[in-house]
Structures are given as structure tokens and as C-alpha cells.
Amino acid sequence: MYGKFLVEGHKTVLELLSSGFKIDSIYATAKWISENKINFNVLIAEVTEAELQKIATHENPQEVIAVANIPASSADAQLKKGKYIALDQINDPGNAGTIIRIADWFGLDGVIFSENSVDVFNPKVVSAAKGSLFRVPFYYMDLEKCFAANGHFPVLGTFMEGESIYSKQFPTDGILLIGNEANGISESLSAAIQHRISIPKFGQAESLNAGVAAGILISEWKKQA
Amino acid sequence: MYGKFLVEGHKTVLELLSSGFKIDSIYATAKWISENKINFNVLIAEVTEAELQKIATHENPQEVIAVANIPASSADAQLKKGKYIALDQINDPGNAGTIIRIADWFGLDGVIFSENSVDVFNPKVVSAAKGSLFRVPFYYMDLEKCFAANGHFPVLGTFMEGESIYSKQFPTDGILLIGNEANGISESLSAAIQHRISIPKFGQAESLNAGVAAGILISEWKKQA
Numbered sequence: 150m151y152g153k154f155l156v157e158g159h160k161t162v163l164e165l166l167s168s169g170f171k172i173d174s175i176y177a178t179a180k181w182i183s184e185n186k187i188n189f190n191v192l193i194a195e196v197t198e199a200e201l202q203k204i205a206t207h208e209n210p211q212e213v214i215a216v217a218n219i220p221a222s223s224a225d226a227q228l229k230k231g232k233y234i235a236l237d238q239i240n241d242p243g244n245a246g247t248i249i250r251i252a253d254w255f256g257l258d259g260v261i262f263s264e265n266s267v268d269v270f271n272p273k274v275v276s277a278a279k280g281s282l283f284r285v286p287f288y289y290m291d292l293e294k295c296f297a298a299n300g301h302f303p304v305l306g307t308f309m310e311g312e313s314i315y316s317k318q319f320p321t322d323g324i325l326l327i328g329n330e331a332n333g334i335s336e337s338l339s340a341a342i343q344h345r346i347s348i349p350k351f352g353q354a355e356s357l358n359a360g361v362a363a364g365i366l367i368s369e370w371k372k373q374a
Numbered sequence: 375m376y377g378k379f380l381v382e383g384h385k386t387v388l389e390l391l392s393s394g395f396k397i398d399s400i401y402a403t404a405k406w407i408s409e410n411k412i413n414f415n416v417l418i419a420e421v422t423e424a425e426l427q428k429i430a431t432h433e434n435p436q437e438v439i440a441v442a443n444i445p446a447s448s449a450d451a452q453l454k455k456g457k458y459i460a461l462d463q464i465n466d467p468g469n470a471g472t473i474i475r476i477a478d479w480f481g482l483d484g485v486i487f488s489e490n491s492v493d494v495f496n497p498k499v500v501s502a503a504k505g506s507l508f509r510v511p512f513y514y515m516d517l518e519k520c521f522a523a524n525g526h527f528p529v530l531g532t533f534m535e536g537e538s539i540y541s542k543q544f545p546t547d548g549i550l551l552i553g554n555e556a557n558g559i560s561e562s563l564s565a566a567i568q569h570r571i572s573i574p575k576f577g578q579a580e581s582l583n584a585g586v587a588a589g590i591l592i593s594e595w596k597k598q599a
Contacts, residue, residue, distance in 0.1 A: 243468060247583045256577030281579050315597050351596055352481030354506050358472045361589035364582065368590045371576055372540045 152219050154270035155204075158211040164280030171218040176204060181212035206272040219270055222289065228299050230322050231258030232370065235292055235304075237338060238329040239266045239359060246277020247360035248327070253281035255371045260287040261295060261324070296324070296341040304342045305370075306334050307362065311347035314369045320344070321374040327363050377444050379495035380429075383436040384410075389505030390440055398441040401429060406437035431497040444495055447514065453524050455547050456483030457595065460517055460529075462563060463554040464491045464584060471502020472585035473552070478506035480596045485512040486520060486549070521549070521566040529567045530595075531559050532587065536572035539594045545569070546599045552588050 153173055156165045159181070165172065166187065174192040177185075182195055196204075204214050234252055239245050245267045252260050266289070267274060275282055296304055305319070306326040326342065328334035334342070348357065348365055357365070378398055381390045384406070390397065391412065399417040402410075407420055421429075429439050459477055464470050470492045477485050491514070492499060500507055513520075521529055528548040551567065553559035559567070573582065573590055582590070 247586060250579050250583060251586060253577045253579035254573075254575055254582050277583075279580070284578055348479075348593065349596070350479055352478045353509055354475050354478035355504070357479050357589065358475060358502075358585065360583065361472060361476060361586055364586035364590050365593045368573065368593070371574075 153216050154219055154275065155206065155272050156215040156217055156275055157205055157207050157213075157272060158276070159213055161275065161280050162213045162215045164283055165215055165217055168280075168283030170220065170283055173216040173218055175213060175215045176201060177213040185213075207276065228295075228302065228324075229258065232322065232367075232374075233257060233259050233261055233302075233324045234363060234367065235261040235263070235295070235324050235326045236266050237263050237292060237326060237335055238332075239263075239327065241330055241359070242267050242271045242273035243277045244330065244359045245269060245271075246274040246279070246282070248363050249274070249278040249285050249287065250281040251360070251364050251367055252285045253278075255367050257367065258286065260285055261292070262287065262289045263292045264289050292326070292338055293341070296338070299324070303344055305344040305346055305366075306339065306342040307347055307366065308334075308345045309347060311345035313349050314346050314366060315349060317344070317346050317369075319370045319373045325363075325366055325370065327359055327366075330359050378441050379444055379500065380431065380497050381440040381442055381500055382430055382432050382438075382497065383501070384438055386500065386505050387438050387440045389508055390442055393505075393508030395445065395508055396443040398443055400438060400440045401426060402438040410438075432501065453520075453527065453549075454483065457547065457592075457599075458482060458484050458486055458527075458549045459588060459592065460486040460488070460520070460549050460551045461491050462488050462517060462551060462560055463557075464488075464552065466555055466584070467492050467496045467498035468502045469555065469584045470494060470496075471499040471504070471507070473588050474499070474503040474510050474512065475506040476585070476589050476592055477510045480592050482592065483511065485510055486517070487512065487514045488517045489514050517551070517563055518566070521563070524549070528569055530569040530571055530591075531564065531567040532572055532591065533559075533570045534572060536570035538574050539571050539591060540574060542569075542571050542594075544595045544598045550588075550591055550595065552584055552591075555584050 156162055172191045176194050176196045179195050249260055303320045303323040305323055381387055397416045401419050401421045404420050474485055528545045530548055531551040
């Protein structure tokens, strides 16, 4: 199934239908079809729940699955003014989807994935992003080149000894870099980080989950600017 | 395997070993055993990687798995002064583990699970909590009874129309209630919430992941008090 991706479940399929994404086909139960009058030019195939279960990647499939077209990726290296989040080799699909959802909630201008990050069209990312994937601009880039091509944008990243986000004055525009789940920010990228920040720690956990850290950092950033 | 739970992977097993939890047995490869001299009175069985794979619940097992004893649960309804997080029917093991890790990072005084929440000794919770499970006090309680028995503690909960956490004055002590992933806070509990708060939304996502929301709320709370 080249150039296509799966969207599973009622809520996310409805978000897909109201997005600009091109839909290839929809597989749904008779009940779902009768309850959801779809006025789009799209092939709808009636299937049984047992058949849906065979297509589904989730353990608990719902009544509908759509096949959509992966849009042509824009290779724009030049970013417009705004607030971005960059992900340095994020491997966990749940984290990637959660971060896209955070970017949507806080109205960020885009999510930039390093080329070795998880594929956003992985069904687990689609599921964790809960429809935000259809709204948030995202890019796959070589992050070193991206930072070099956007030298006017400050880059922010977390380090144990970084300045507390509770006292930090954030820049209005910039790119917040989130490191890999196990290894943090790559050595090769750390030279590009002008703002070394940290989330204060009061207890003993070694680290926070990448999605949780992204949420706390972006909340503080949006609060100020 | 009644009264026992599995701990998988090098880092989490090391955290288990340095905790007060009673360990039943350890299954490890010859390599792990030679690299980790364990000075504890615990049965260590040498197994092959293929054997470990059969015991493991993770797709990528590491070199070691421990079987530990589930501690006797304390039924203390009366909480000591401090900051707590309560979870109203959290079903997703990843969310439960992530929230225990947040509670550990921010040094909260405990996590209170509603009785119909996921089991913290589920291997996926143990894995997501990354060792924090061995440090953070947690309880299973009927939340209505818990709030009634601790009437001197203010209860905080998020609602769409709640006061922004960016301007809110948080109480020093209290219980922050996080609702179910799909349905939010139960009707029967909402009457007990004195502080109705919200995370400001700048974009379009319908909601945030429960773990991310917990992280942002607790960060704001700890920042103040």
C-alpha cells in the first residue's frame, strides 16, 4: 500500500473527513454507514466487524477504517516566523503522536522531525495524534541543515544544568528541540542550541517522558509569548 | 503468579534492587550476571536470551527480568499534608506509568488511583514508570470516600471553562484530580472539586493526553507552592 496510510476509529476518521487530506476509501460497518451520511466523493465499502478486525492494527478496532493518501512532503528548508518544535530521533510512535497533539493544542507553527525519527503515518502515531496530524504542519529534515538554514531562529533545548523555565525569558520565535527518549539531544546538534533550559526537579525520577517534557516546556513558552 | 509482578530491563531492575521492594527471583543472561555483581540475598537464575524472550511481555526484552513481591497495600484513608494526584479511572497503562514518573520528578506526596483504574503492577505500567513505581507512594481508594475523609484538602480538577492555570493561585496542599482519557471527570466526583481550572488552548486539538495534562498542571502547581 504505497503512498497510503490507515486511519482507524470513528472520531479520527471524522477529523480526516473534515481535513484537506485526500481519502482513498472507507471500510465501515452497515451501522456506521447508516449513522454517518458521508457527502464526499469517496468509495465506501460495507464490511463486517470481523473483516474490520483483520484490517485493523489496533486491538480494539472501532466501526470504521479509512485509507488516505500521504500528501507530497514539502521540502521547505526556510521556516516562516513562529514557534516550532523539533524532534531529534523520536522513536516511540506514542510520543510522536502526543507531541503533534500538543503542537495543535498550543497552536504551534509546525513540528520538524529529524530524518531518523518514526514515520508519522505509522498507525500508532496517527492514533496518538487524535486528528491533530491533519491540522499541524510537519516536516522531515536534516536538523543540522535546518538550524543552519534558519540561523535567525533561536534554538532551545533542555539540559540538566540549563536555566530554569520558571525564570527563563523565552524568545518570541524559535525552535524547541526535544531529544531522543533514551539518549537525549545528539552531540552534533547541541552546538546549535543558544538557549539551554531545564524543567526544575523536586524529586528523584531520572527524567520525564518526552511528550510530558514537551508539554511543560511549550506551556511555559506560550504563557510568556 | 499471585502476589508477584514482573520487572523487565536493566535500568528498572537496578532501581528495583535499590528499593525496599522484596524480590523473589531474577532471570538474567550470563553476560548480565557477570557484569552486575548482586550482593543481595536473591535467587538468580541464568537463562538464555531466547528463554528471557518467552518470559518477557515487552517486544524487546533486555538481558534481565525480575519477579518481585507486590507489597501489602495500605488502606489509609487519611492523607498527610501535601500535594497528591488522584486518577479517576485511568485505563491506559502508559498514562498511569507516565503519571507516576511525573509524581516522582516533582516530588509529590502520593498518587491515588480510583478502584477501577489500571493495575499499577501491569508490566506496561511498571515499564512506563521507569523505576518511579518503587519510590512514589500510591493507593487504591474509592475517590468519593477519599475526598470526604480528607475534607480539609482542596480538590482541583480541569474543566473547559475553568480558571486559567496561568493566573490561578494554587493552594499549598491539595489533591489534583485527572479524569478518564475519554470521558473526563466522573459526574459523581465533580461536586467535590472546589478549584475548577484549565490549561489555556491556543489551537484546535480537542484535548491533551492525560499524562501531558498532568505534567503541565503539576509543573504550574509546584512552581507556585
